[in-house]
Amino acid sequence: MFKKNNKSQKNPRRFKLLTLVITAFIALLIGGAGVFAFMNQRLQAAVQTNRSMGKIEAVYSALYSNYYKKVSRQKLENGALSGMVNALGDPFSEYMSKTETESLNNTISSSFTGVGAEVRKNGSHIEIIAPIDNTPAKKAGLKANDIIEEIDGKSMTGVSLSKAVSLIRGKKGTKVTLKIRRSDETFTKVLTRAKIPVKTVTGHLDKDHKTVGYIQVSTFSEKTAAEFKSEIKKLRKQGAKSFVIDMRDNPGGLMDQALKMSSMFVKNGKTILQVQPRDQAAQIYKAGKEYDGGFKVNEKTVVLINGGSASAAEIFSAALNQSANIKLIGTKSFGKGTVQNTLPFNDKTELKMTIAKWLTPDGSWIHHKGLQPNIKADFPSYVYQTAIDTKKTYQLGEVSGQIKKVQTLLTALDYNPGKENGYFSQETADALKKFQADNKLDQSSKADKNTVEKLEELAASKAANSDNAYKTAVKQVTQN
Structure with a gap:
């Protein structure tokens, strides 16, 4: 997301109808047919704007003066501004109050x-x-x-x-x-x-492969590119000869940080991003010293993505994939292909507005589509199971979707509950009793709150060691 520092003026210049008519007349006199057409278009636009603003002003005045109970000017103003933005149907454009603006700025600065x-x-x-x-x-x-x-x-x-x-x-x-x-x-x-953590980049050497550096980027904030460069240098000193860059569950953030980081992996002059405003040709961003300061990463690298990788995380991943032939491993990314800018006002409110599409180096628009990984790999399916409702205790003979979840976790933890069909069978009861005995719980053979919470805790722990995407990534960068 771009963020400008321009301030809105208290008294913005308005087109005066008479001025435009005179200007159009002068253009006609000097014989500029093209100029006349252009000015006529501007005149029509100004007339339409005046009509719209007049109607908005009339509604504002009527509500403020005649509504059956008193309403504040600020409330009407905010409602009008928010209503115009909401009419776009764009979840990434919004009019933000002073508090909301401060919240966004805090997010950008990771504090x-x-x-x-x-x-x-x-x-x-x-x-x-x-x-x-x-x-x-x-x-x-x-x-x-x-x-x-x-x-x-x-x-x-x-x-x-x-x-x-x-x-x-x-x-x-x-x-x-x-x-x-x-x-x-x-x-x-x-x-x-x-x-929320201020540091957006963390890393370490793989415990089994000491030449593989793992780097996780949680979001793209003001210092992310600098943190990323520092982490690369640190891991190199520790012996890293290849890198696994984890962009999973990274919701994005500042586009300039993604440009700086992408350029580190891409040869100078190669495209890393295209940005296309309305009715304009796409602006091409190419790797070079202006972004990476001459710092390059030439070691073998792969990038991890998933459904939570969005925006700047997708810009980075697409650039490395398409312009540096670096493989993406994991699952399809989120798919946010638009660029936002902010227009700040003197009262410390802001308009956040989508101003352009961003395209991958090859010109693709991934909005609502996402990036597809070169190699699909993920955690075991039980990781994506919703939490089990602990308000009830489940027992022999019952049937429910919650019981099926219990059976799924028992199977994941190598207890045999029988068929995972939601029916609380004797096999399920026996498996549950063994689980309870192994974990020093009341051996009731029932799925009570304590049992369910322990099941979920141990399943989550096992899942952390079942990161198939990461294992695949390490294999990719270590093989000859």
Whole structure:
């Protein structure tokens, strides 16, 4: 996302009808037919704008003066501005209040308190793009495409994105309750707000392959490119001869950071990005010293992506894939192919607006399509299972979708529950009793709250060691 520092003027220059008529007449006199056509077009546009603004002013005045109860000018102004932006139907464009503007700026500088989930407006719903690693949202198991139905009991249907974000964020240590819908199931998570990590890049050498450097990028903020370069240098000193770059669950951020990082891997002069504004030819961005400062990464590299990789993370991944022949491993990315800019006002509010499409080096627009990995690999399927409802205890003879989830986790942990069909069979009861005995739980053969929570805890732990995408990546960079 681009962010400009221009301030709006208190008294913007308006086209005067008389001035335009005179100008058009002068153009006609000097014989400029093309100029006349251009000025006539401007005149018509100005007339239409005047009509629209007149109608808006009339509605504003009528509501302020004649509505049955008093309404503030600020409320009407904000409503008019938000209404115009909402009419676009673009989840990435919005008019932001002073508080919401501050929240966005904090996000860009990676210094905010919340739960650590990047969200967007999708129709009338608030949808998670991706949880940021090592945050309450990630630890609670929230995932890309989860719908936030309620925040602290308040329905989010039809609520603005900025309002939802302001409700999620809050003072460090306070709790927020999110009702989540994933596919056709709903569940509730209580999260404790925390300071979201300022450092956006972390890395280490692979424990089994000491020449493989692993680098995870959680988001693209003001210092991400510098942090990334520093991490590369550090891992090189430790012995890294190849790199696995993890862009999974990275919701994106600042485009200039993606350009700087992409250029490090791409030969000078090769395209890393195209940006196409309305009715204009695409602007081509090419790798070079102006972005990477002469710092290049020539070691063998692969990039990990998934459904939570969006925006700047996709720019980086596409550039490396198409212009440096670096393989993408994982699952299809999110698919956000637009560029936003902000227009700040003197009262510290801002208009965030989509100004262009961005295209991959080969000219593809991945909006709503995403990037396809060269090699598909993922965690085991049970990782994407929704949380089991612990308000009930499940026992022999019952049938439900929740029981099927219990059976799935028992199978994942190498206990044999029989068929995973949702029927609580004797085999399921026996497997559950053995699990309870192994973990020093009450051997009731029933799936109570304590048993279910232990099942989920151990399954999550096992999943962390079942990262098939990462294992595939390491194999790619270590093979000759």
